[in-house]
Amino acid sequence: MSAAPLVQVDDLQMRFDVSAPWLNRVLERKPKQFVHAVDGISFHIQRGQTLALVGESGCGKSTVARLLVGLYRPSGGDVRFEGRSTRDWFAAADAxxxxxxxxxxFQDPYASLNPRWKVRDIVAEPLREHALVVNAAEAEARVxxxxxxxxxxxxxxxxFPHQxxxxxxxxxxxxxxxxxxPEFLVCDEPTSALDVSVQAQVLxxxxxxxxxxxLTYLFxxxxxxxxHHMADEVGVMYLGRLVELSDKKRLFAQPRHPYTRMLLDAIPDIQLTGRQRAAVQGEVPNPLSPPSGCSFHPRCPHANERCKTERPVLSEFQGIRVACHAVAEGRL
Known part of the structure; x- marks a missing residue:
């Protein structure tokens, strides 16, 4: 494993304009509205390692995936691949x-394959696009x-795919x-649409x-x-932000952030029968009007006045990076 990470993400941000049409806004005198799908996250992935991003639906995981492969252009921050900014690289001649x-x-194998193409054409398309084969016979052999x-x-x-x-x-x-x-694969919930037994085979x-x-994975x-089966490191996302980042063993054994604890407590485990669990409380806030301060404070049993007004920063505590005032103050 090299000293320098293969992928470096610094303060990555992505906001989407979800405003009503211009005329509606003029007549109703309403300002533009933006959703901060990714709100300043940072992480790195070493070559040959797997970083998993977890969180509830709508927390920004898939947006991060699309930002890393260049399907979206970030609103702020930077992604570096082997030290070079992909923002400039995707626009360069050697993109x-x-x-x-x-x-x-992609997540859905039923939607990500062209139903009108045979498998040979689907798999050979990137080979032809990047001129990695010179004729049909070579393409057939490679497929x-x-x-x-x-x-x-x-x-x-x-x-055909339907078969x-x-x-x-x-x-x-x-x-x-x-x-x-490729050296780096971004896997956006690649098994969520599959049966459990088939999931295990694919994983x-x-x-x-x-x-x-x-290979290096963002999973x-x-x-x-x-x-737990796939990752070396785990990042927990909530409402577009990373709230905890740690190696897998430590995160599953000693979760620090209240949200991570709630996620782990929601997993049925017959061996832990009788252990006190914290039930998952409340609903994910409206991303159009997120809470002030810590975005998790309306659902957190440890929130105080500071949590309601001051946004916590992802800081390291005993080898785990956590964004939580309760952890920083020793209340948790």
Missing amino acids: PALRRRLQMI GELLSQVGLNPADASK FSGGQRQRISIARALATA NLMRDLQQKNG ISHNLAVV
């Missing part, structure tokens, strides 16, 4: 070199290799992502591919059991 090195696996790599038969190249199960379709998505021999395949090819999920 294809970056896109070959990072790829994305067969990629399908074998993800546990499918090379003869499946002549089939496969959900797990097989996700394997096709993985084969397409591996076509350019084990991804771990095997990581070990074989030295997005809301399933903590999946995160």
Whole structure:
């Protein structure tokens, strides 16, 4: 593992304009409205490691994924790949070199594959786009290799996506992502649409591919059991911000932030029967008008006046990075 991280994210921000049409705003005298989907997060991923981002739906996980692969242009902050800013790199003449090195696996294998294309065309598209093959015979051979790599038969190249199960379709998505021999894969809940038994097969395949090819993953999920299986480090997001960042073993053994504790307490565990648990309280606030101070304070049993007025900063406490006044003051 190199000293310098492969991916470095600094104060990343993304806001979306969700305002009403111009004429409506003029007639109703309303200002523009923005949603801060990602509100200043920072992390890094070492080469060959997996960072998992977890949190409730709408916390900004998928937006982070799209920012890292260049599908969105950030409103603020920076993403660096091997020390070079991707904001400038995606706009540069050598942008294809970056896109070959990072790829994305999407959440829904039923929506991410073109139903009108055969598997050979789906998997070969990045090969042709990046001129990695010179003729049809070479493309056919490479597609067969990629399908074998993800546990499918090379003869499946002549089939259409609707002829496969959900797990097989996700394997096709993985084969397409591996076509350019990337170093960094962004996985946006790649197993959430699959049955539990199929999830395990796909996750084990991804771990095997990581070990074989030295891949680096950003793994997005809301399933903590999946995160425990896949991650080296875990970042917990709430309303666009990172509230806790730690290595997997420490976070699952000693969660510090009240929100992380609530997430872990929500996992059924027969071995922990009788242990006092904190029930998940309240609802996620409206992102159009987030709470002042700590965004979690309306749901937090440890909140005080400082939590309601002052936004906590992600700081290190005993090897864990936490954004919580209660932890900083020793109240938790």
